[in-house]
Amino acid sequence: MTSSSAVGRLHGKCAIVTGAASGIGEATARLFADEGATVLAVDRPASPILTVFAQAARIVPFARDVTDHEAPAEIVAAARRAGGGLDILFNNAGVSERSLVEAHTDEAWDRQFEVNVRAAFRLCREAVPALRERAAATGRARIVNTASVMAERTDLGLAGYVASKHAVAGLSKTLALELGKWGITVNYLLPGAIQTGMTRAAFEDPAIREVWARKAALRRLGTPMDMARAVLLLASDEADFITGHGLVADGGLTLRT
Numbered sequence: 001m002t003s004s005s006a007v008g009r010l011h012g013k014c015a016i017v018t019g020a021a022s023g024i025g026e027a028t029a030r031l032f033a034d035e036g037a038t039v040l041a042v043d044r045p046a047s048p049i050l051t052v053f054a055q056a057a058r059i060v061p062f063a064r065d066v067t068d069h070e071a072p073a074e075i076v077a078a079a080r081r082a083g084g085g086l087d088i089l090f091n092n093a094g095v096s097e098r099s100l101v102e103a104h105t106d107e108a109w110d111r112q113f114e115v116n117v118r119a120a121f122r123l124c125r126e127a128v129p130a131l132r133e134r135a136a137a138t139g140r141a142r143i144v145n146t147a148s149v150m151a152e153r154t155d156l157g158l159a160g161y162v163a164s165k166h167a168v169a170g171l172s173k174t175l176a177l178e179l180g181k182w183g184i185t186v187n188y189l190l191p192g193a194i195q196t197g198m199t200r201a202a203f204e205d206p207a208i209r210e211v212w213a214r215k216a217a218l219r220r221l222g223t224p225m226d227m228a229r230a231v232l233l234l235a236s237d238e239a240d241f242i243t244g245h246g247l248v249a250d251g252g253l254t255l256r257t
């Protein structure tokens with residue numbers, strides 16, 4: 001819980017966080033729980049999801065690949081069991097593969113779309129009835145999807161990833177339009193260069209780390225907690241009138257043309 005508030009900003013709420021064993025998802029699961037939420041923390045069975053939160057209060061780990069056919073129904077049912085309902089869905093699990101278009105395989109393209117878009121879409125669809133129930137009772141519910149600055153820009157070798165993140169933005173805006181009447185907001189996060197599992201290999205090289213840090217107005221890479229705080233803004237009650245919005249959280253990385 002943040003030091004100034006007696007009651008956490010997510011007190012009594014239940015949240016699903018996918019991709020929670022590492023990076024942005026792990027930090028967000030911890031921050032949500034610190035702010036009083038019960039968190040269903042979802043990640044692949046091969047990930048450390050069952051051990052990473054061993055000492056954490058209010059975090060229920062759930063080992064499931066989000067692309068499994070039955071995953072959405074099982075995840076939403078588990079969240080209802082853990083928290084008595086569902087207030088917040090944070091679709092964050094993601095993968096990226098880098099190769100120029102001529103070498104970009106069907107498998108790489110499909111994998112990125114399956115995890116980054118299709119699984120997120122299917123989990124949103126499954127969660128809507130539970131979110132509607134909670135919004136009817138409390139006045140609000142939330143979906144936050146992790147896109148990327150690559151939802152608006154591009155880079156060499158990222159055709160599949162960039163296309164998938166543009167799709168996350170389109171999905172989020174359409175959901176926002178459809179779900180607004182129920183009091184459900186849908187927003188998406190556009191992280192810049194963040195030090196996580198996904199970028200570990202690249203940023204272990206001090207030269208690469210330095211280049212990306214220098215590109216940002218704030219002259220540093222982002223941390224998972226920087227992203228978790230941005231997600232908390234969108235998930236909190238204070239964001240009641242913000243929907244369909246893409247929140248750029250990149251330290252000024254994309255300011256310059």
Ligand SMILES: NC(=O)c1ccc[n+]([C@@H]2O[C@H](COP(=O)([O-])OP(=O)(O)OC[C@H]3O[C@@H](n4cnc5c(N)ncnc54)[C@H](O)[C@@H]3O)[C@@H](O)[C@H]2O)c1
Nearest residue numbers: 019022023024044065066093094148191193194196197198
């Ligand atoms: N790190 C960055 O610079 C950056 C920038 C922009 C966007 N993002 C996005 O942030 C999100 C989180 O990534 P991160 O940077 O924290 O990386 P990360 O690799 O540390 O975490 C991603 C997590 O997603 C999980 N995951 C992958 N496929 C899954 C599946 N099929 N089922 C369940 N879980 C699965 C992984 O096991 C991993 O724990 C991703 O959507 C990524 O595209 C990251």
